[in-house]
Amino acid sequence: MLDANPASARSPYDGEYILEVDNVRKEFPGVVALDNVQLKIRPGTVHALMGENGAGKSTLMKIIAGVYIPDRGEVRFAGKPIDIKGPIDALNSGIAMIHQELNLMNTMTVAENIWIRREPKNAFGLVDHAQMNRQTQDLFDSLNIRLEPKGLVGDLTVAQKQMVEIAKAVSYNSDVLIMDEPTSAITESEVEHLFAIIRDLRSRGVGIVYITHKMNELFEIADELTVFRDGKYIDTVPASDVTRDDIIRMMVGREITEMFPKVDCPIGDVILDVQNLSLPGVFHDVSFKLRRGEILGVAGLVGSGRSNVAEALFGVKPAETGDIFIDGEHVVMSSPQVAMGHGLAFLTEDRKETGCFLILDCLENIQMALLTREKVNGLGFVQQAEITKLAEEYAAKLRVKTPNLHERVENLSGGNQQKLLIARWLLTNPKILILDEPTRGIDVGAKAEIHRLITQLAGQGVAVLMISSELPEVLGMSDRIMVMHEGHVSGFLDRSEADQVRVMELAAK
């Protein structure tokens, strides 16, 4: 079917497993990313790899691709230990990978992207574009893809780019094809098309590793599945032997520990009322109410639109339609200044990119938001003595560990940077606090302190919207949980009825 490809067809491997991962362990400073995991892929099967965010799937894929070297254990390909030094090595040894993020060059044509590094040459050693376009057309024909080989990749939609990536991976005639959430950006009909391609590859003996969060896809396409949890191997089972609930239980498993000191506090009247908020292509018809003293947790997979809703509420990337009411007053959130004027504060998900001024000192970092609103006299002079006192007070209250407030923020640990950013917002006396991943990447002690602080604030009547990818955190901290799935609110759960399985059901559909 793919005879047009120059890569020589490999004879199908007749051992039991084409790819074997055995007892692999990988440690990073402070975390065990993978602990004795295994993964065994039979040729001619689709093998789903499942697990929550942070379960270790991506780390394992990077080990197979040669990006990381495992501390222990072995990866065998066609029965032999592999020695892979990078993506090119992986491709040459018959393992192709389609990453979650697309890696195409927008300013080059479709054909150039597919054959890069392998361009057909003419007698003079120059690139033979006609031949390259012909090869691309043959490849597309075999995969039933309708795209112009000479078209620019930059002009394609995300879904079309995804198809180009798939065609490119297929063009290597690999024995193993790894797909990391290939359907995260494509529509229903394109998913069907993708599945047709996958079935075709399977029938030709290719072993396919399919990473996904989506249950329904799993049952449609997978033959076997392996579940990881917190860097550990849980089990491998035939897909036909398990139910959806079984899988969720395998993925979630752990008990919730009492590290989240949520104290029940009185919940007041509605302060924030969001109605049918939409940003086309990103999130749709998001409606919810938030009350004084309430902690509303927002769960959902990465990319479900959670952070985008937060950005829209704070006017960073405003929504296109829908209404926001604060204390009954209709507000158009056109910029962060407007949002702050209405008592909102927003701790962003990415500390380094959108939070800290890394090269400035702690004091500047703490005071910057406050300065946009007050403590500045008519001539623009900053009332520094007053602010410094306030900043020191909050830094002490949040137990920021720094020699002094003139230390540059880049020299602080992640947890302390996060505390500084929280202090920045607390100084503005917010009524509504939006927290996006408030404890991402910080150590356990600092985590508990931040949790205690959030509870305290709620006790003082601050309304808190807390986005988190950590289910135990959402379950432990929230009065109510809003679950998002692909840009839509898929449901609300009360504290009393929420558990990990219910949240995952709503988040993964």
Add this chain to the structure above:
Amino acid sequence: MAMQDTLTTTGKEMRTHKRLPAEVNILFVLIGIALVFEILGWIFQGQSFLASIDRLKIMILQVSVIGIIAVGVTQVIISGGIDLSSGSVVGAVAMFAMSFAQVSTYARAVYPGLTDLPAIVPILLGLGFGGLIGLINGSLIAYTRIPPFIATLGTMVTARGFAKWYTKGQPVSFPTDGFAFIGKGMMPVVIFIAVAVIFHVAMRYTRYGKFTYAIGANQQAARVSGINVERHLIKVYMVAAMLAALAGMVVAARGQTAQAGMGLAYELDAIAMAVIGGVSLTGGRGSIIGTAIGMIIFGVIISGFTFLRLDAYYQEMIKGVIIVAAVVADVYRQKNRKKT
């Protein structure tokens, strides 16, 4: 609580334990260069380089006009941008302001019917014209999101074109005594010092300065912190162009004439002064004091070479070496700081 104690106790120490500011390093470089000329002076000329008030006066006078521009450029670079248009603004504003500052006893180049105007009129017109160019720079950068390099390259070419078109290439000479005063004697130095002091205070103690550093350090974080980044950037570029305009009027007043080619490549010297003074081209770092020291280093090199009767060509070559060396030194300083 234990942590609280740590913070408050170290809080008291922090003034004494504060790290030496980066400007101290640059000051040492300045002293080093001055001493080299001093020694060479005794060896080759048999006299002191520094112990001459006249020489020091000329030295500072030579660089203070570009120093005024460098103050504006410094705050642009701190905000994370660059301004290439200042040299052309010097030329365009010199022509424009002088056309209103001419005495009526001579044939006016542009407005023949005009009587003598008080000096404040051409000065305000000149500042306004500079502000307009800055407004264009700032709006292009803030709203179209084109790189500052390109936006100010465009105004650099256009402003220079304006300067030539304005009188079809003719110089504009003979200003009123009032206007000529701003360039007389040590006035350029006085104006530079006033500008430097005002902006030192503004950058360090006002919201304007804090926001400029914040935008240069992390524009996204600045936006999320509630800073109106667009509006602030426009202000920053307007200030820079108005200071270039002021410099242009000082030059014209001093020479009692304005020519379309005035201020050529001043922007590069101004950027170089800032960079030598420790202003980081990646934004968020640097100070007016640093730039002032950078300016004096420039002055010392120019007078030093003249004093040693060395060719002006050597000056240029050495200047280039010093600019690159200053940036390399800054890169290493940042690297070492991160390691500790």
